[in-house]
Amino acid sequence: MNASRKMNAPVVIIGGGIVGCAAAYYLSKSGVQVTLLERSVLGDEASGRNGGGVRQQCRDRRERGLAMASVRLWQELQATLEPDIEYRQGGNIRLATDEKRLSDLRCQSEEELQDGLPVEMWDQSELRRRAPYLAEIFLGAKYCASDGMANPLLVSRALGWAAQRSGARILTHTEAFQIEIQGRQVTSVLAKDAQGEFVIETPQVIHAGGPWTPHLSQTLGVVVPIVPARSSLAITQRMPRLFDEFVSSHDLGVYARQAREGQIHIGRSVSEPGETFDQTTPLPTIEKLARGAAQMIPALRGSNFLRTWTGTLENTPDGIAIISAVDGIAGYLIAAGFSGHGFCLGPIAGKLLSEWLVEGEPSMSLREFRLARFQK
Numbered sequence: 011m012n013a014s015r016k017m018n019a020p021v022v023i024i025g026g027g028i029v030g031c032a033a034a035y036y037l038s039k040s041g042v043q044v045t046l047l048e049r050s051v052l053g054d055e056a057s058g059r060n061g062g063g064v065r066q067q068c069r070d071r072r073e074r075g076l077a078m079a080s081v082r083l084w085q086e087l088q089a090t091l092e093p094d095i096e097y098r099q100g101g102n103i104r105l106a107t108d109e110k111r112l113s114d115l116r117c118q119s120e121e122e123l124q125d126g127l128p129v130e131m132w133d134q135s136e137l138r139r140r141a142p143y144l145a146e147i148f149l150g151a152k153y154c155a156s157d158g159m160a161n162p163l164l165v166s167r168a169l170g171w172a173a174q175r176s177g178a179r180i181l182t183h184t185e186a187f188q189i190e191i192q193g194r195q196v197t198s199v200l201a202k203d204a205q206g207e208f209v210i211e212t213p214q215v216i217h218a219g220g221p222w223t224p225h226l227s228q229t230l231g232v233v234v235p236i237v238p239a240r241s242s243l244a245i246t247q248r249m250p251r252l253f254d255e256f257v258s259s260h261d262l263g264v265y266a267r268q269a270r271e272g273q274i275h276i277g278r279s280v281s282e283p284g285e286t287f288d289q290t291t292p293l294p295t296i297e298k299l300a301r302g303a304a305q306m307i308p309a310l311r312g313s314n315f316l317r318t319w320t321g322t323l324e325n326t327p328d329g330i331a332i333i334s335a336v337d338g339i340a341g342y343l344i345a346a347g348f349s350g351h352g353f354c355l356g357p358i359a360g361k362l363l364s365e366w367l368v369e370g371e372p373s374m375s376l377r378e379f380r381l382a383r384f385q386k
């Protein structure tokens with residue numbers, strides 16, 4: 011270790027995805043001098059590769075309140091961040107091809123309405139009227155008007171750059187490889203960049219490393235149950251404006267949104283089996299994307315894919331995130347395992363982490379997201 015390379019930071023954030031960048035953004039705005047370490051570039055992993063859906067509906071009830079609070083933050087971020095993150099509330103349509111799916115959506119809508127989320131059930135004729143671009147195979151749908159989308163390529167960077175303007179130190183191409191403690195207190199992070207290894211002395215770490223979180227947490231002996239899985243997307247050539255909503259069908263295993271410039275992004279709404287960090291895109295997956303998209307939106311038949319790509323999901327055993335302190339280790343917060351739906355939740359996760367450190371506790375309960383729930 012090169013002793014001449016030593017830094018100090020009141021807070022070190024590990025991971026420059028949307029969660030780490032949002033935490034850096036809100037902490038910096040509160041006057042905290044954070045240092046963020048990202049081993050690649052900001053938003054290079056799931057946060058920059060995802061479907062762009064910012065969705066409150068069709069969520070686990072435990073995280074619905076967070077999603078609703080996050081949407082309020084997305085509205086503020088759209089007004090303040092640079093560059094424009096292309097956030098807009100075009101609505102979200104969840105489709106049903108059979109009575110069972112429709113009845114499940116109806117049950118869920120009752121719960122969502124009770125929780126204060128405005129959603130509507132559409133029967134077949136309403137669906138035809140409101141979304142004539144969809145195939146006639148659907149019996150109905152659930153619709154949430156305040157859901158929407160943003161451009162994943164821009165959001166983490168816009169947050170990180172705004173944090174930098176407020177004084178954050180953003181170190182890209184820099185990997186944390188060990189977190190050190192003395193007694194029960196975090197004391198430093200060991201990291202490496204192109205110049206070699208160095209130490210950052212710090213009493214506080216926020217670990218937002220996505221599916222790679224368990225690798226580093228192991229250096230503290232902390233087991234974090236997150237497993238990786240791959241999820242792929244394809245993007246079509248530019249097309250005339252066809253639809254504004256984010257649409258998905260779990261029966262067909264596909265979702266789609268049309269970007270501002272006209273390209274249509276098509277992703278798989280069901281997880282690919284297997285635990286893997288492999289980011290190649292298998293040919294059968296591309297075929298499933300093409301087939302599912304054309305079944306859902308007939309106008310897509312014959313359109314060309316410009317490119318495909320794959321990102322790594324971060325699944326926990328119960329499908330919701332870990333946003334948690336760790337018993338017995340002071341100064342170590344984990345925010346990871348968003349299980350394939352953390353793009354929407356990134357802003358609120360970052361804000362609550364900031365409140366936790368600045369004010370002593372977050373303004374919303376994070377009880378459901380404790381790591382300890384897996385240790386019982």
Ligand SMILES: Cc1cc2nc3c(=O)[nH]c(=O)nc-3n(C[C@H](O)[C@H](O)[C@H](O)COP(=O)(O)OP(=O)(O)OC[C@H]3O[C@@H](n4cnc5c(N)ncnc54)[C@H](O)[C@@H]3O)c2cc1C
Pocket residue numbers: 024025026027028029030047048049050051052053054055056057058059060061062063064065184185186187218219220221222223226241242243277320321322323345346347348349350351352353354355356
């Ligand atoms: C294909 C796909 C589609 C998706 N679609 C949606 C969607 O439509 N809507 C939605 O809400 N969510 C969606 N998601 C999920 C969402 O993208 C993730 O839940 C969210 O981006 C997680 O953000 P994160 O910051 O926790 O993790 P990541 O984005 O994975 O970021 C973690 C970062 O930490 C860095 N890192 C890890 N370890 C270290 C280390 N030791 N040192 C330095 N850096 C480190 C990594 O390089 C990475 O950049 C999708 C995900 C995928 C893969």
